[in-house]
Amino acid sequence: MTGIVVIGAGQAGVALAAKLRGLGADQPITLIGAETTPPYQRPPLSKGYLLGEIGVDRLTLRSDSFYAENDIDLRLGHPVTSIDRASRNIRLGSEWIPYDQLAFTTGSVARRLPVAAGGKRPGVHTVRTRGDVDAMRADLAPGHRAVVIGGGYIGLEAAAVLAKLGLEVTLVEAAPRILARVANSETAAFFRDLHQQNGVTILEETGVANLAGEGDAGRVTGVELVDGRVLPADLVVTGIGIEPVSAMAEAAGLDIDNGIAVDDFGRTSDPDIWAAGDCTSFMWRGQRMRLESVQNAIEQAECVAANMLGAGQSYAPMPWFWSDQYDVKLQIAGLHRGYDQVITRQDGGTSFWSFAAGQLIAVDAANDPRAYMVGKRLLEAGRSVSPEAVAGAVKVQDLL
Ligand SMILES: Cc1cc2nc3c(=O)[nH]c(=O)nc-3n(C[C@H](O)[C@H](O)[C@H](O)COP(=O)(O)OP(=O)(O)OC[C@H]3O[C@@H](n4cnc5c(N)ncnc54)[C@H](O)[C@@H]3O)c2cc1C
Numbered sequence: 001m002t003g004i005v006v007i008g009a010g011q012a013g014v015a016l017a018a019k020l021r022g023l024g025a026d027q028p029i030t031l032i033g034a035e036t037t038p039p040y041q042r043p044p045l046s047k048g049y050l051l052g053e054i055g056v057d058r059l060t061l062r063s064d065s066f067y068a069e070n071d072i073d074l075r076l077g078h079p080v081t082s083i084d085r086a087s088r089n090i091r092l093g094s095e096w097i098p099y100d101q102l103a104f105t106t107g108s109v110a111r112r113l114p115v116a117a118g119g120k121r122p123g124v125h126t127v128r129t130r131g132d133v134d135a136m137r138a139d140l141a142p143g144h145r146a147v148v149i150g151g152g153y154i155g156l157e158a159a160a161v162l163a164k165l166g167l168e169v170t171l172v173e174a175a176p177r178i179l180a181r182v183a184n185s186e187t188a189a190f191f192r193d194l195h196q197q198n199g200v201t202i203l204e205e206t207g208v209a210n211l212a213g214e215g216d217a218g219r220v221t222g223v224e225l226v227d228g229r230v231l232p233a234d235l236v237v238t239g240i241g242i243e244p245v246s247a248m249a250e251a252a253g254l255d256i257d258n259g260i261a262v263d264d265f266g267r268t269s270d271p272d273i274w275a276a277g278d279c280t281s282f283m284w285r286g287q288r289m290r291l292e293s294v295q296n297a298i299e300q301a302e303c304v305a306a307n308m309l310g311a312g313q314s315y316a317p318m319p320w321f322w323s324d325q326y327d328v329k330l331q332i333a334g335l336h337r338g339y340d341q342v343i344t345r346q347d348g349g350t351s352f353w354s355f356a357a358g359q360l361i362a363v364d365a366a367n368d369p370r371a372y373m374v375g376k377r378l379l380e381a382g383r384s385v386s387p388e389a390v391a392g393a394v395k396v397q398d399l400l
Helices: 011-022 064-069 130-139 153-164 185-197 247-251 294-308 369-380 387-392
Strands: 003-007 029-033 072-076 080-084 089-092 095-104 108-110 124-126 145-149 168-172 201-203 208-213 220-225 230-232 235-238 242-244 273-275 280-284 287-289 320-325 328-334 341-347 349-356 359-366
Touching: 003 011, 011 029, 011 072, 011 294, 064 072, 080 247, 095 294, 124 130, 130 235, 145 153, 145 220, 145 230, 153 168, 153 185, 153 235, 153 320, 185 201, 185 320, 185 328, 185 341, 185 349, 185 359, 220 235, 273 294, 328 369, 341 369, 341 387, 349 369, 349 387, 359 369
Parallel strands: 003 029, 003 095, 029 072, 095 273, 124 235, 145 168, 145 235, 168 201
Antiparallel strands: 080 089, 089 095, 108 242, 208 220, 220 230, 280 287, 320 328, 328 359, 341 349, 349 359
């Protein structure tokens, strides 16, 4: 009996396979992962795992016995290399595995620097896989000079950990400000101050021209900036965004548009093939978009699992995300795109409320779980509150 094949054993792939069984699917399920390690979560990689506070056991998504107990055939350590849609088979090493329905949950890879060999040389690190972080450890000596390239959440989290570990950290961001793609300018200012208070130098609107070192492959010794300065470096960490893993889907002729394009149900341009997680773009409020978050990976995968079994559910998330830097837990509900006004509240912690044309679109809450909860509930219910009401409420819960 052929069954369901899931390519990519990360956050979305595991959620999809587990949900299928949870919903009572009785066909064979094969979950295939390119990495050798049992499926794990990535958020701690730039937080507690990099800091050395949490071990491998807390990264793992499910117990080792979970897959066998749920009759999920987990195959690790080999990437699927191609798919044949006509015969409905995928290729794994020398084997062809047949499917009735297929899902791509192939995630994303760290974008590389536009310099020779994508900047791959000793001392230059990305933060995408457990192997990346394990490889970085040898370079994390107190007093070492670290340059972090990229001021998004991953770059900022890595900078916070390196500073905590006693390294001398400079963060370089090409855009006019940090967090330009994902947060409003008030939230960015809050985190700029936080990093500066912790001794991190932040250089915004500062482009990187090249890496310095012996030849193109010798150990990194510095970062050459567009303005001609050279920042000496014992190690470099790049956090300049990700690329969805969609080349195999593209080669198979599926529609691609900033990742594997799916419809409202998570179905690709082939009715037997689905996609979920970082590798996937979908329509959200009239725009095609791609989300890079645990919440999206899980919820989209679970929606796809239900739809593979015929549920016909459309996927309409209310995005949320979090980030940990130093002793600040940031919780984010909604998306900031197109904001034109921000109200800041102090209710113990600090919260930043983004509005577009008077409508609440997102809330960033720093050490303020109550403001996050209130904002999230308002956004989930599709209820807006006016900027004046947010500014004037005595207690944040009065907004509900
Ligand atoms: C350092 C870091 C910190 C993060 N912090 C947060 C956070 O605080 N909050 C948050 O919400 N999100 C965070 N994220 C994002 C979140 O982890 C991702 O959005 C999520 O992992 C996406 O899940 P996914 O299943 O789509 O991709 P992944 O979890 O990346 O899984 C994809 C898997 O597919 C495998 N694969 C790819 N191609 C093939 C192939 N051909 N054959 C077989 N297997 C293949 C890959 O090896 C990979 O294991 C963070 C990410 C990183 C890297």
